[in-house]
Amino acid sequence: MAADFARLRSGIGTQAVVGWAQCLPPGASILDIGCGTGVPIASALWHRGFAVHGIDPAPSLLAAFRRNLPAAPAACEAAESSGFFYRQFDAAIAIGVMFLLPESSQRALIHRVGQLLHPGGHFLFTAPCQTCRWADSLTGRPSRSLGDARYRQLLADAGLALAGGFVDEGANHYFHARRPGTRETLDSAP
Numbered sequence: 001m002a003a004d005f006a007r008l009r010s011g012i013g014t015q016a017v018v019g020w021a022q023c024l025p026p027g028a029s030i031l032d033i034g035c036g037t038g039v040p041i042a043s044a045l046w047h048r049g050f051a052v053h054g055i056d057p058a059p060s061l062l063a064a065f066r067r068n069l070p071a072a073p074a075a076c077e078a079a080e081s082s083g084f085f086y087r088q089f090d091a092a093i094a095i096g097v098m099f100l101l102p103e104s105s106q107r108a109l110i111h112r113v114g115q116l117l118h119p120g121g122h123f124l125f126t127a128p129c130q131t132c133r134w135a136d137s138l139t140g141r142p143s144r145s146l147g148d149a150r151y152r153q154l155l156a157d158a159g160l161a162l163a164g165g166f167v168d169e170g171a172n173h174y175f176h177a178r179r180p181g182t183r184e185t186l187d188s189a190p
């Protein structure tokens with residue numbers, strides 16, 4: 001289904017994510033979890049000077065990501081088992097991904113994002129605000145949003161705080177969370 005997904009992926013959400021990225025420092029490192037082909041989201045961020053890294057478990061989508069962003073580090077890995085390049089990031093994004101995972105994997109992913117962000121780092125992911133279940137329109141696979149209250153709790157458990165949210169032109173809801181602190185504090189510590 002990767003070819004169908006790549007063909008059908010519209011530009012929806014690109015301007016919303018690019019607008020959100022203005023909260024990041026210039027050249028910030030961004031981990032794109034479930035990056036797909038890298039078009040349109042990772043590509044838009046890359047061309048605005050961000051150091052995008054991508055992971056995705058679908059070999060054909062990851063191959064397309066490598067073709068579209070040949071200089072961006074990429075790994076064919078699932079979020080549940082990825083080493084996430086064994087480093088920390090200024091930001092992580094998961095666009096159209098979180099709700100594809102079972103609840104236990106969503107919880108584990110949010111926890112791991114809490115660990116991989118620098119202090120002051122940002123996390124952006126899409127999921128409906130309300131608790132709901134549906135069949136993914138392309139794959140038919142079960143999808144589920146844990147809802148605003150549960151995501152707030154899971155983010156707090158992971159050391160992250162919900163910083164806000166917004167909706168794009170396709171009515172997709174984005175959760176924006178932050179890890180408290182500032183990187184300067186960490187870097188200047190004795």
Ligand SMILES: C[S@@+](CC[C@H](N)C(=O)[O-])C[C@H]1O[C@@H](n2cnc3c(N)ncnc32)[C@H](O)[C@@H]1O
Pocket residue numbers: 009033034035036037038039040041055056057058061077078079080094095096097100101
């Ligand atoms: C709807 S697509 C979104 C792709 C991309 N983020 C975008 O906005 O175009 C969902 C992506 O999540 C990936 N994915 C599915 N299960 C995953 C997992 N366990 N870990 C990481 N990515 C996953 C899929 O391979 C697919 O590329």
